């Protein structure tokens with residue numbers, strides 16, 4: 401008997417949702433997703449082009465209820481970062497047993513992490529690398545490393561992007577960024593792995609697969625992945641000096657944040 | 672937004688429709704979708720995302736990490752070289768002067784609403800000679816400004832805005848060497 405709260409029902413999120421809903425242990429799902437289904441989604445998603453214009457939450461809900469009519473599905477058609485939506489998002493997080501993050505924007509991942517730590521909920525995250533060359537699945541425990549710790553560790557120790565650095569010979573030229581879309585197969589492999597570890601964790605709260613993050617190489621890429629289908633397991637520790645979850649950030653901020661902030665800003669405006 | 676009373680019935684019809692779609696395409700689908708649209712069930716809510724100055728996490732970050740770091744930097748420093756912190760809309764701007772060797776430069780480091788996830792941006796206000804590692808508007812190229820974790824060197828779990836000030840100091844020290852010798856001393860902008 402578990403309720404999960406998931407953010408994101410894109411091409412990967414929908415796979416995770418579908419697989420988790422097939423686990424009898426999952427009795428309730430709250431889905432946070434603001435987007436409306438678009439015709440171009442059909443290439444990597446579950447629904448046909450004709451579903452364009454319908455909210456993804458609504459499509460997902462009907463999909464899940466088709467094989468799990470007993471499932472309690474709650475939908476929040478809101479942006480995770482919307483200030484107005486925070487009370488209902490926090491309520492959903494507080495009443496869940498585990499969080500599932502299936503969004504690919506950094507701001508949203510950090511915010512999700514802050515919510516999960518605030519309510520001390522375990523959570524999992526799946527990430528598909530650009531071009532679908534591989535992907536990560538991460539497990540976060542309330543007392544373990546936060547997303548900031550993990551991102552920092554991986555930034556320092558794993559290189560998975562060999563794209564060209566900015567063109568310094570043309571300062572002021574366009575700053576371009578190429579994100580190569582991943583294939584549906586790559587997305588599904590990583591999303592399935594994400595669902596697998598999440599389901600194991602739901603069955604067994606003491607679940608320890610021997611890693612906190614796993615990187616699965618799906619394609620051979622020179623200087624990045626020398627072998628196909630090779631997993632790299634990481635047991636990432638919490639950073640004591642982490643600016644999100646470490647000692648400094650734990651120091652109790654003033655009771656009234658707004659007053660304290662206004663005072664501090666006033667002080668530093670005249671430094 | 673409270674769900675409407677007829678939602679359940681509505682949902683049932685969507686499900687029936689989807690089940691049908693999985694088998695064969697229905698010609699009634701167009702009508703059905705326009706019905707959905709008219710019911711106002713097609714759009715999620717969107718508003719300005721929360722940021723540094725209007726989210727709990729942002730305010731705590733400022734109060735427990737960034738402001739103490741600026742205050743430590745300013746402590747005992749000649750007033751002329753202290754960091755001033757100015758609010759500009761939803762951004763915060765650090766205004767300061769640096770003197771890496773013999774020249775004084777005026778700078779500003781901007782913390783956008785999406786800071787600290789998105790790196791700060793530093794501009795030199797003092798006119799510079801055109802040189803490598805300088806972007807439009809005399810913005811320093813200090814971190815690869817990609818939006819994903821993999822292509823961006825900024826580390827919000829370890830760096831504060833004062834780190835950006837120190838990085839600007841190193842950059843200017845390189846600039847002065849480049850000015851004298853024509854060689855940028857570090858292989859990569861840092």
Ligand SMILES: [Zn+2]
Pocket residue numbers: 545546547548549550638639642643644645646828
């Ligand atoms: Zn941390």
